[in-house]
Amino acid sequence: MIKKIKLLLVFFLLPAIVSCSGTGTKTRPSISQSDKGNTNLFFSRDGGFIGGGVLAKIEVNGNEIAKLGTKEYTRYTVSDNFRIQVSGAGIGGMTMGSDSISGIMNNSNYFYIIGVKQGLFSAKFTINETTESGYKQSQ
Numbered sequence: 001m002i003k004k005i006k007l008l009l010v011f012f013l014l015p016a017i018v019s020c021s022g023t024g025t026k027t028r029p030s031i032s033q034s035d036k037g038n039t040n041l042f043f044s045r046d047g048g049f050i051g052g053g054v055l056a057k058i059e060v061n062g063n064e065i066a067k068l069g070t071k072e073y074t075r076y077t078v079s080d081n082f083r084i085q086v087s088g089a090g091i092g093g094m095t096m097g098s099d100s101i102s103g104i105m106n107n108s109n110y111f112y113i114i115g116v117k118q119g120l121f122s123a124k125f126t127i128n129e130t131t132e133s134g135y136k137q138s139q
């Protein structure tokens with residue numbers, strides 16, 4: 001009987017534990033000049049209690065590049081104009097609203113901070129463009 005309870009507990013808790021891990025890193029990627037013909041996009045996710053259990057799914061030009069947990073970073077390189085969309089990932093992300101932003105490829109670095117804006121009965125992800133110093137100060 002105890003063995004069955006343990007198995008049942010693992011069965012229900014394992015997906016919850018695994019779903020909270022993102023594909024980003026806890027260390028900030030090194031910032032370098034963009035390669036010739038490419039633009040670097042740097043992403044940082046704010047920490048916080050609101051939306052902390054939901055991963056932020058980042059898509060660039062319709063391709064998923066990362067799922068960021070709180071206080072995680074990622075970097076992506078594009079060689080064309082880009083459109084970024086951030087939304088919730090997984091079952092918990094279904095109730096989270098999304099946000100998007102566009103940019104042009106100009107061999108520069110772009111820095112974005114992903115946050116959560118809470119309403120009275122809703123929450124949604126936000127994406128804000130910032131400067132290099134703002135990006136370094138995030139977290």
